[in-house]
Amino acid sequence: MLPFQLAEIVNQGKLVSDEIIINLLSRRLEEGEEKGELGFILDGFPRTMRQAEILEGVTNIDLVINLKLREEALVARCLGRRMCSQCGENFNVASIDIEGENGGAPMYLPPLLPPPQCESKLITRADDTEEVVKNRLRVYHDLTEPVEGFYKARQKLLEFNIPGGISESWRKLLEALNIEDSDNMRSAAA
Ligand SMILES: [Zn+2]
Numbered sequence: 113m114l115p116f117q118l119a120e121i122v123n124q125g126k127l128v129s130d131e132i133i134i135n136l137l138s139r140r141l142e143e144g145e146e147k148g149e150l151g152f153i154l155d156g157f158p159r160t161m162r163q164a165e166i167l168e169g170v171t172n173i174d175l176v177i178n179l180k181l182r183e184e185a186l187v188a189r190c191l192g193r194r195m196c197s198q199c200g201e202n203f204n205v206a207s208i209d210i211e212g213e214n215g216g217a218p219m220y221l222p223p224l225l226p227p228p229q230c231e232s233k234l235i236t237r238a239d240d241t242e243e244v245v246k247n248r249l250r251v252y253h254d255l256t257e258p259v260e261g262f263y264k265a266r267q268k269l270l271e272f273n274i275p276g277g278i279s280e281s282w283r284k285l286l287e288a289l290n291i292e293d294s295d296n297m298r299s300a301a302a
Contacts, residue, residue, distance in 0.1 A: 133157065134166055141171060160255045164262050176263040177285075181274045183249065185210060185219060190245040192223065193237060196230040203234065222277050 137157070144152060158164040167173065181189070185208050192206025208221035226234060239248075263269040272288055274281050286293050 130160070130163055130166065133163065134170070137167075138170055158259060159252070161258045161262060164259050173263075173268065175270060176268050177270045177272055177289075178260060179272050179274055182210065182219070185221060186249065187242065187245055189221065190240055191242060193240050194226070194234040195237065196226060197233045197235045199230060201226070201230060203230070205234075217275065220276055 137154075141152065158167050188206045188208050189204060192204045194203045194205055195201070196203070202224075203226045204224040206221070207223045208219065210219045212218040239245075260269060270288065272285060275284055283293065
């Protein structure tokens with residue numbers, strides 16, 4: 113498949129076919145193994161039961177982390193995405209401030225604003241419209257719910273509710289994983 117065909121599928125809010133993903137993935141995992149890589153993180157994969165089943169035959173997965181964000185925050189965040197057309201950096205202009213519901217904690221996600229030199233060069237991805245984003249979420253939920261069950265039954269699923277901005281979420285995620293943040297430790301020691 114040619115790159116422009118991939119872009120076309122993604123722009124319509126559809127997902128790329130299993131065959132393409134599995135081919136790319138097994139090739140990449142083989143290369144990693146040859147280079148002596150000790151492990152890997154798959155981001156956003158598997159999304160479907162079929163992919164999860166194929167993946168079981170390709171490699172051994174230790175843990176699946178389900179990152180969860182409330183839908184209103186998710187949509188606002190997707191619509192706030194911007195990219196600098198000159199340097200390619202990604203930013204987010206959406207500032208999310210949601211009051212806690214039913215005794216839940218409030219959520220504040222600060223925007224990720226560009227430096228002055230990028231401000232006038234920001235572009236929005238063609239597939240970041242509300243209609244496409246909402247359709248993508250519907251497709252996502254329909255396909256991934258069984259996948260969550262698949263890994264839950266195998267006791268490999270960690271559900272993680274994103275509590276706020278990146279630094280807060282990162283700290284809490286490391287806590288949940290029982291991992292120390294070596295970068296923070298180093299800078300704290302310096
Ligand atoms: Zn820039």
